[in-house]
Amino acid sequence: MSAEEMKEEAQESATVEYVTVLIGEQLFGLPINRVQDVFMPETITQVPLSPPEIAGVLNLRGRIVTVIDMRRRLRLPRAEDAGQPMAVGIEYKGESYGLLIDQVGEVLRLPVDGLEKNPGNLDRRWAMVSGGVQRLDGRLLVVLDVDQVLEMGSEPAVAA
Amino acid sequence: MDDLLREFLTETAESLDVVDVELVKLERDPNNAGILGNIFRLVHTIKGTCGFLGLPRLASLAHAGETLMGKFRDGAPVTPPAVTLILASIDRLKEILADLEANEKEPDGDDNDLIERLEEMARQVASGESGADADAAQIDADMAAIQVLERELKPGEVSLEDLERAFQEAEGPAGFDPISALEAAAAAVRADAGPTKAQATGKAQASGKAQLGEPAAPPAEAAKAETKAPLAVSSPASETGERKESTVKNQSIRVNVDALEHLMTMVSELVLTRNQLLEIARRNEESEFKVPLQRLSNVTAELQEGVMKTRMQPIGNAWQKLPRIVRDLAQDLDKKIELEMHGADTELDRQVLELIKDPLTHMVRNSADHGLEATADRIAAGKPETGRVTLSAYHEGGHIIISIADDGRGLNIAKIKEKAIRSGLASEAELDLMSDSQIHKLIFHPGFSTATQVTSVSGRGVGMDVVRTNIELIGGSVELKSAEGVGSTFTIKIPLTLAIVSALIVEAGGHRFAVPQLSVVELVRAQFNSEHRIEMIKDTPVLRLRNKLLPLIHLSRLLKLEDGSGEGAGAVNEAAGDENSFIVVSQVGSQSFGIVVDRVFHTEEIVVKPMSTMLRNITMFSGNTILGDGSVIMIIDPNGIVQAIGGDVGTHVEVHEEDAIGSADSERKVSMLLFRAGTREPKAVALSLITRLEEIDVEKIELSNGRYMVQYRGGLMPLVFIDPASKPPEQGTQPLLVFTEDGRSMGLAVDEIVDIIEDFLNIEVSADKPGVLGSAIIKERATEIVDIGYYLPQAFADWFDRGERSPNRMLPRLLLVDDSAFFRNMLTPVLKAGGYSVTTAASAKAALDLRSRGAKFDVIVSDIEMPDMNGFEFAEEVNSGGAWQNVPIIALSSYCVPEAIERGREAGFHDYVAKFDREGLILSLRQSRAEMGEAA
Structure with a gap:
């Protein structure tokens, strides 16, 4: 193994790859190993009596996927110009979920030590699903804690 | 877990199950060497593998068990205590295995208690051998005789003995050498091939013998040889059987x-x-x-x-443990019980199989424990000593039918009644009115157990209600037939599979949903001008369907699919929207209700997929599915809807077919409409008597000839006030209860409709006040039960002032005798429409009471299958003399077989009509009346 390769290896272990997504105006990053696929959700079936964060269910290649409206989940207003939304496919506890987001961006490789803790004054609702903040050139990337996003039942009842 | 260990666990568990079954068989048939050989071999294998895998505890226990069984094989008599002991050892083996599975190592502790008892037992049976030998010799002689006919089997026998010896030699008590044991086993299998081949062709016989290196022994000698190892005699036969079976097994593989x-x-x-x-x-x-x-x-x-x-x-998999359970029960209860199983190879979905295993076991236990009498009682009752529990399974349509029958004492009606009264399920008066089968059904009520003593066997708080619930959970149903002294039969009907179900696709509030076909009873189209019209009682929508008021629930409202427009406006829109909606009439348990939907599409076979955990708390849905067009839809759970109705309506609106009062009809719960009129005290009237509920504009009420009238459905309808001094309000609307009889309607004006309740009513009849049947406590308030019979003539007498006094006089009078309130309710309107004035009687006795009171009829229609006095007896009684001697009687029956029709004619019936043949009935009525006219 050449010295260069070893260097690269060392570098690799110290970085994380994120799939970046845009929800509202905010840039979020999802750890790439948690992302199954990115798809354009078609015909979402609403589920009556379900929590407001749940946009519904859809058929993704024969699997029933529960779609979470991330704007609602993060208490953001509805998108004004409703362009074609995108969804990120996630597997959680053996079930398929789709996170409804506005746009998918590039995949970023970021150093692990660049990750900073949530600022103390971050919206409580956001802090709960945020795994920290990465500083990019001129903008911030909030790292989404996917498990927390999907762990909705255990949260204090805020949906009223 | 180690693959080897896992394989061992699966295999050993299976072997032990087989041993369980075989031991019970052996106990009944102690001389069947084939069974013994089979058990012996299985235990032997378990022991061998345990030693091989280094599981000393299992190995030593298995060894002790094997030793005892070895004694049996050597001719010691098989006794129930010995079998019990071996079964106990097998249970212990299972416990250890379970522990092993959980922890991947043998649990600490030893089994010296059992091992000592096993060894002691082995010594005992060995010492008793001399006595047994005589028996054995007798058997040997018998078997030798058979043996002469099956000479070709002999080489196998002898060689097998040799192999068994090899087995014995291979095992050291302490240091067991697995390799040689396995080799021996392999040799056994190879050697087994010998006799099989030999059996296959006569020619091969000689070569088979030659292969085994044993000269063919003359019959006499063979008999002698058998004396030495008596019980091994027929083992080759079973060996061959076994071997064939194992070839079959080799063609299958285990799949995760x-x-x-x-x-x-x-x-x-x-x-x-x-x-x-x-x-x-x-x-x-x-x-x-x-x-x-x-x-x-x-x-x-x-x-x-x-x-x-x-x-x-095969359902047999769920039955596997039953022989053992029944056997243990027989021992514990000191009864003789025979378990018969038919159709064990009937197949059903493994998921369903898992779910019915426990209910089945419980029911078999119940049959053996509560169903069958003690041996002494059986003898006293002149029944065979051995009680019989018969389990059978077969396919019917998309269902599997399983029945559990016993020839025991049958359900004790008196006991059930007593228990029902004690636990407050029903009052004595109500029970008196119930038919036997209705009383039987009480055992499915929660918390019901007929055994006066809670035995260790059943009655552990798990009642038949749990069984029923479990079966209903998978879309099945359970029925019960019982005759005192003869036995009981439970029949379970369950769908073959749960994965794919037939569902009705409906639309409500712009969304599509699937309703499982199993819970759909019928579809009704609600139209404004048809008789199927959605009516409102206060805010509760109901549908009048064949004389029943069915509570309705709008699916879109239940699922909150409507946009929240104003309450009043919404109701108006809804009423308009109802004009063309569909009602899915469903039933859950005994509760019927209607789900109002906007559209009904088609039925589709759907694959049920579980809801995501996040959505599982929504009780309205049982799952979701992908339709043929690729869209995902929710599957409605009728159970969830029933719960929702309970909560929505506030009171439990359960509608039963039998709910009329004032006659002998009040067999079960009664649905009453509560209202206020005149006084502040609530009044009530049986829902089933009401044809319609109306709210009319006061301005439409006209005063004519001192009577209030309203134009209704193209005619004038008289209004009657409970309090004669009452007047319609100055303005607004007037709520009416519309009663229709003989095609004429009357409106009973009330102040306010309060509620619908459904309860067991204890109506105290008092006749001091006209228009009041009596009173009952409803919702903790004394409520007057209004006698509609009092008010109807008020309207009609006036109405028909110049015509005939009673509209009934001109109509032919018909008496309908049927014990089923359902049929009475169903047929009455049919017969009325046919132009008869109908009187009903709930039993033959009630009908004869009418006769003795001087009632006169032109024709009688009677059911055949009735308790106490059946239709034949009734007809004979009527024809034997008395006032009704010349009145034609028509039989109504669900059994229209020629014999029954013949019997009917003999009894004096003029005609015999099938119960569901309405037109046939009307035709027959006309004919018999025409005949009577000619005769007169």
């Missing part, structure tokens, strides 16, 4: 259940994709894909069927 489930899911998806493709192809007429698509479709269907088959398992 998860792998199967996955395959099932994939096939389901393939089916859905195919459906989508077919849909596309249907739109494009001239598609070149058509032919290959058809082929794909067929292959997919076959594949689906094939995969479904892999999920199917």
